[in-house]
Amino acid sequence: MTLAFIRHGQTNWNFEYRLQGSTDIPLNDTGRQQARDAVATLDGVNWDAIVSSPLSRARETASIIADGLGIELGPTYDELVERHYGDAEGATAEIIAERWPDHNYPGLEPRESVVARGAAALERVHADYGDRNTLIVCHGTLIRYTLSALAGREFDQIRNGSVATFDRIGDGWRVLSVNDEPVTELPVAEVPVG
Incomplete structure (x- = not known):
């Protein structure tokens, strides 16, 4: 079974360097093109299905990729929602530097919670799809923290x-690639994922 995390395409808040978190911001046209471009990156593996976070930017990315690959668009998983950044959601880099230079935002979801949700989502996808090769569209921080724990x-x-x-x-789990680039010399994760 091979799985792949795909980060959703760009939104206007990504473009403006605003902290998005769990705020539901839609894709922009660049983000839609990034989703179409991901189809070429995914070519060469027989993908069976694609699932996503319920946030619209992830769901639309998943729908575009499903259409491009001609595969099943599966369900959304609440565990795949992006980290909640509390009071900092919507803030620009300048505002963050001024108000929270230590990045200790009021209401920030702990990293351990993000990793636990990511691991739980992997187990749910594995339970739902067995040995089928499945794509998972979600969010940058959730992907980064989950892969870091696995690797x-x-x-x-x-x-x-x-x-x-x-x-x-x-x-x-064994991490094979990150940001479209192969990762070498990583052991199988001993981190419990259940």
Whole structure:
């Protein structure tokens, strides 16, 4: 079973460097093109289905990719929603630097909670789709934190429209690529994912 995380395409808030978090901001035209471009990146693997976060930017990205690959558009999973950034959602980089230079935003969801949701989503997708190769469209911070926990090392920012692949090995996961680039010399994650 191979899974892939795909970060949703760009939104106007991404373009404006506003912290989006769990606020439901739609794709812009660049984001829709990034979703179409992801189809070419995904070519070469027999993908069976695509699922997503319920936020509209992720769902529309998933729908565009499903159409492009001719695969099933599966359900949404609440566990795949982006990290909640509390009072900082909607703030620009300048506002954040002024009000919260330590990035300790009031109402910020803890990293451990984000990783636990990401791991729970993987287990639900695995339970729902078994050995079928499945795409998962969601959000940058959730992808980055979940993959970092699986790989036992930190990854940088996840680009809009990029693909990160990983597969199931026994009870663990092995990260194969991040931001459309192969990752080498990573062991199978010993991190519990259930």
